[in-house]
Amino acid sequence: xxxxxILDPHExxxxxxxxxxxxxxxxxxxxxxxxxTATIRVLARIHPVLAGRFVAxxxxxxxxxxxxxxxxxxxxxxxxxxAEDLDAEASFxxxxxxxxxxxxxxxxxxxxxxxxxxxxxxxxxxxxxIALQHRMWRIxxxxxxxxPVFARAIEPVLPLSLDERAHEALTPAGIxxxxxxPAARAAGVVAAMLPTRSTxxxxxxxxxxxxxxxxxxxxxxxxxxxxxxxxxATVHELVCxxxxxxxxxxxxxxxxxxxxxxxxxxxxxxxxxxxxxPAEALRSAVSTNTAVVxxxxxxxxxxxxxxxxxxxxxxxxxxxPARGVVDTxxxxxxxxxxxxxxxxxxxxxxxxxxxxxxxxPGLALVDWFxxxxxxxxxxxxxxxxxxxxxxxxxxxxxxxxxxxxMQRLISTSAALFDRIGG
Numbered sequence: 001x002x003x004x005x006i007l008d009p010h011e012x013x014x015x016x017x018x019x020x021x022x023x024x025x026x027x028x029x030x031x032x033x034x035x036x037t038a039t040i041r042v043l044a045r046i047h048p049v050l051a052g053r054f055v056a057x058x059x060x061x062x063x064x065x066x067x068x069x070x071x072x073x074x075x076x077x078x079x080x081x082x083a084e085d086l087d088a089e090a091s092f093x094x095x096x097x098x099x100x101x102x103x104x105x106x107x108x109x110x111x112x113x114x115x116x117x118x119x120x121x122x123x124x125x126x127x128x129x130i131a132l133q134h135r136m137w138r139i140x141x142x143x144x145x146x147x148p149v150f151a152r153a154i155e156p157v158l159p160l161s162l163d164e165r166a167h168e169a170l171t172p173a174g175i176x177x178x179x180x181x182p183a184a185r186a187a188g189v190v191a192a193m194l195p196t197r198s199t200x201x202x203x204x205x206x207x208x209x210x211x212x213x214x215x216x217x218x219x220x221x222x223x224x225x226x227x228x229x230x231x232x233a234t235v236h237e238l239v240c241x242x243x244x245x246x247x248x249x250x251x252x253x254x255x256x257x258x259x260x261x262x263x264x265x266x267x268x269x270x271x272x273x274x275x276x277x278p279a280e281a282l283r284s285a286v287s288t289n290t291a292v293v294x295x296x297x298x299x300x301x302x303x304x305x306x307x308x309x310x311x312x313x314x315x316x317x318x319x320x321p322a323r324g325v326v327d328t329x330x331x332x333x334x335x336x337x338x339x340x341x342x343x344x345x346x347x348x349x350x351x352x353x354x355x356x357x358x359x360x361p362g363l364a365l366v367d368w369f370x371x372x373x374x375x376x377x378x379x380x381x382x383x384x385x386x387x388x389x390x391x392x393x394x395x396x397x398x399x400x401x402x403x404x405x406m407q408r409l410i411s412t413s414a415a416l417f418d419r420i421g422g
Contacts, residue, residue: 002064002065003048003049003064003065003157003158004055004062004063004064004065004158005062005063005158006057006060006061006062007054007060007061007062007063007122010284011061011063011122011123011284012060012061012122014120014121014122014284015054015061015096015120015122017374017375017376018093018374018375019120019121019122019372019373019374019376020094020118020119020120020121020372020373020374021118021119021121021124021125021126021129021370021371021372021373022089022090022116022117022118022370022371022372022373023116023117023118023129023130023133023368023369023370024086024107024114024115024116024117024367024368024369024370024371025114025115025133025137025357025365025367025368026112026113026114026115026365026366026367026368027112027113027114027115027359027363027364027365027366028111028112028363028364028366029112029362029363029364030362030363031106031113031115031363032144033080033106035140035143035144036080036104036115036140037078037079037080038143039136039139039140039143040078040080040102040104040136041078042139042143042149042151043102043132043135043136043139044078044100044102045151045152045153046135046151046152046153046154047132047153047154047157047282048065048153048157049063049065049101049123049157049158049282050078050100050101050102050119050282051065051077051078051099051100051101051102052064052065052099052100052101053096053097053098053099053100053101054096054097054101054120055097056097063101063123063158065157065158077100078100078102078104080104080105080106081103081104081105081106082105082106082107082108083105083106083107083116084107085107086107086114086116086211087207087209087210088207089105089107089116089118090207090209090211090371090373091207091208091209091373092105092207094118096120101119101120101123102117102118102119103116103117103118103119104116104117105117105118112366114367117129117132117133117136118373119282121284121372121374122284123282123283123284124282124283124284125268125283125284125285125286126266126268126286126349126351126370127268127270127279127285128279128280128281128282128283128285129370130279130351130354130355130370131279131280132280132282133357134355134357134358135280136357137357137358137359137360138357138358140360141358141359141360144360145360154280154281159277159281159282159283160283189260189262189292189342190260190342191260191261191262191292191342191343191344191345192248192251192259192260192261192345193343193345193377194247194250194251194345194379194401194405194409195250195251195252195405196377196400196401197399197400197401197402201398201399201402207398208375208397208398208399209371209373209395209397209398210395210396210397210398210401210403210406211371211393211394211395211396212394212396212403212406212407212409212410213369213391213392213393213394213410214391214392214394214410214413214414214417215389215390215391215392216389216390216391216417216421217389218387218388218389220390220417220421221385221388221389221390223421224238224390224417224420224421225390226421227420227421228302231302233302233305233306233309234309235350235383235390236265236305236309236348236350236383237302237305237306237308237309238301238302238305238420239305239348239350239381239383239392240263240265240291240304240305240308240309240346240348241300241301241302241303241304241305241306241308242301242305242413242416242417242420243263243346243348243381243392243409243413244261244263244293244295244301244304244305244308244345244346245295245299245300245301245304245416246409246412246413246416247261247295247345247346247409248261248295248296248297248299249297249412250405250408250409250412257296258294258295258296258299259294259295260292260293260294261292261293261294261295261345261346262290262291262292262293262342262343262344262345262346263290263291263293263308263344263345263346263347263348264288264289264290264291264344264346264347264348264378265288265289265290265291265308265312265348265350266286266287266288266347266348266349266350267286267287267288267289267312268285268286269285269286269287270285289311289312290342290344291307291308291309291310291311291312292342293307293308301416301420302420343377343378344378346378346379346380346381347378347379347380347381348380348381348383349372349380349381349382349383350383350384351370351382351383351384352384352385353384353385354368354384354385354386356368356386356387367386368384368386369382369384369386369391369393370382370384370393371393371395372395373395374397375397375399376397376400377397377400377401379394379395379396379401379406379409380394380395380396381393381394381395382395392410392413394406394409394410
């Protein structure tokens with residue numbers, strides 16, 4: 001049986017920029033490719049949208065499940081792919097109009113293999129992707145052991161979008177308040193950006209995707225957490241403060257004094273509606289908050305982080321109902337209509353503590369990471385704690401930024417973290 005629904009404005013906007021989420025497990029041991037192929041096909045019976053595709057209908061798009069559709073265009077079968085390295089995999093451009101939406105790729109070297117899963121960001125977020133990955137490895141272990149696997153589709157097959165949930169909760173008066181509230185308008189606010197390329201990139205055969213990473217050992221991580229707590233701040237506040245302060249220091253030397261920077265924080269909305277959205281409901285259930293702050297080159301990162309957090313906390317409390325992060329998010333059409341979007345200097349996505357998937361005997365998990373892939377001028381920092389270690393994965397497009405600049409941003413940030421948690 002096939003299912004379909006029209007993408008909401010938020011999903012269409014994300015789909016238009018081609019964004020996808022890539023989640024990777026680096027494993028050691030013998031990986032059975034045949035069993036892994038069978039695993040992803042079972043997974044698609046549990047989540048039929050994984051084998052689906054996007055279909056253009058006038059100015060709209062449908063997401064459609066199933067192995068074929070009414071216009072006779074078959075959905076491509078789920079099978080393993082292979083990539084030379086992470087850059088090649090991240091820079092691969094899938095055709096979501098033929099499907100499938102799920103791509104599982106192996107990146108192999110002498111030390112082991114990275115199992116890379118990716119999906120269009122319009123249909124998933126970090127929470128649901130982690131749940132999906134956990135189920136995949138659980139199925140792989142059961143198939144490898146010859147056990148029967150329960151493969152009934154999770155209902156609803158195509159859950160309501162976040163915009164649809166918001167429409168259910170908002171009253172006409174609430175929508176009108178959002179439209180008219182002058183305090184929510186950000187007209188005239190322009191955030192400073194990191195310097196972009198002045199010439200086309202020479203990537204030496206690499207694709208557009210670039211990344212740089214800071215990782216702290218468990219002892220250093222604990223010192224950073226303790227430093228945040230002593231300052232009565234969260235780790236998210238501290239990370240935002242460090243990254244923005246570092247970015248300010250890399251901006252034009254002629255710009256003396258504070259500059260206006262903007263930090264966009266991703267906010268997991270799953271716990272907030274009633275009833276809460278389950279982790280295994282495959283959908284994008286993330287709202288955002290953009291904090292605008294003035295940052296001097298010599299600013300205290302903790303104070304900058306507090307300024308970022310102030311607006312976010314007000315939104316989460318519902319003190320500022322028109323700014324988009326409330327008990328239910330304001331539907332995207334009204335956000336677009338108001339035209340208050342501020343292109344941020346940086347995007348920070350905090351996945352918090354990652355519970356590693358359980359691998360079967362014979363396989364060992366040595367690394368886990370998630371990266372957003374999008375060819376845009378928005379650098380994105382993914383923050384996570386894995387195996388007790390804090391890491392910040394800075395993802396960027398080489399179309400817009402060169403590797404040297406992003407390495408400087410990471411190095412400057414690492415030095416600030418050393419000073420704070422040293």
